[in-house]
Amino acid sequence: MRRGMLLGAIVVLAAVVGMPGVASAGGGCHGDVTENDATGREDATVEMVDACFTATVTTVDPGTPVTFVNMDEFVHNVGGNQWGHFDDLHEADTYRVSFDEAGTYAFACSYHPGMTGAIVVGDGKGAGNGAGISVEPFEAPGPETVTRVVTASGGVSPASVAVAAIIGGLLGAAITVGLTRSTSRKVPARLREPI
Ligand SMILES: [Cu+2]
Structure with missing residues (x-):
């Protein structure tokens, strides 16, 4: 009974955290909610399969390392609240995180x-944010072990990557100009006068 309520709250919470993003054609997770009780285990794995996190809800003891692994041929990411791996995870890439609290x-x-x-984690009662996690440095597998394929049916299209790069470049230029201007304003006028 209480577990059912908790699960419902988790799904709502997850939906709130979800960010609008690039939806691939026919993409998205349409599977049922799945659970994995990994309490008492030394580690746990969350697989990204067919654009679903599997299991949807994984229960672990505090401090247990959880490994996210992308089983799909297209990219995913793991976006949490002050934690996560926001860069693309390609096929077979993994991201490992331990939840200490x-x-x-x-x-x-x-x-x-x-x-x-x-x-x-534990009884599920806590802040549930990045203040209580430890992350191992992310290392992508070498090219000899992974064939990275981004198919047309999933992931990011080259066009959207190009658009993102252009927008990023413009933003960077705008920030640079802004910083330069604000810095020049802080210099006393007498120092800017020609000697
Ligand atoms: Cu995804």
Whole structure:
């Protein structure tokens, strides 16, 4: 009974955390909610399969490392609240994180609608944010072990990457100009006078 209510709250929480993103054609998670009780285990794995986090909800003890692994041929990411791996995870890429404090840690992939989930740590009662996690440095597997293929049916299209790069470049230029201007305003006038 209480577990059912908790699960409902988690799904709502995950939906709130979910960000609008690039939806691939026919993409998104349309599967049922799945659960994995990994309490008492030394580690847990959340697979990204068919644009779904599987299991949707994984329960672990505090401090248990959780490995996210992308089983799809297209990219995903793991966006949490002050934690996560927001860069693209390609096929076979993994992201490992340990949740040190009890809480409900919701997450979502920004590319795929409905691709949400949560890690319930301990009794699930806690802030559930990045203040209580430890992350191992991300290392992409070498090219000899992974064939990275972004298919037309999933992931980011080259066009959207190009648009994002242009927008990023413009933003960077605008910030640089802004910083330069604000810096020049801070210099006393007498120092800017020719000697
Ligand atoms: Cu995704």
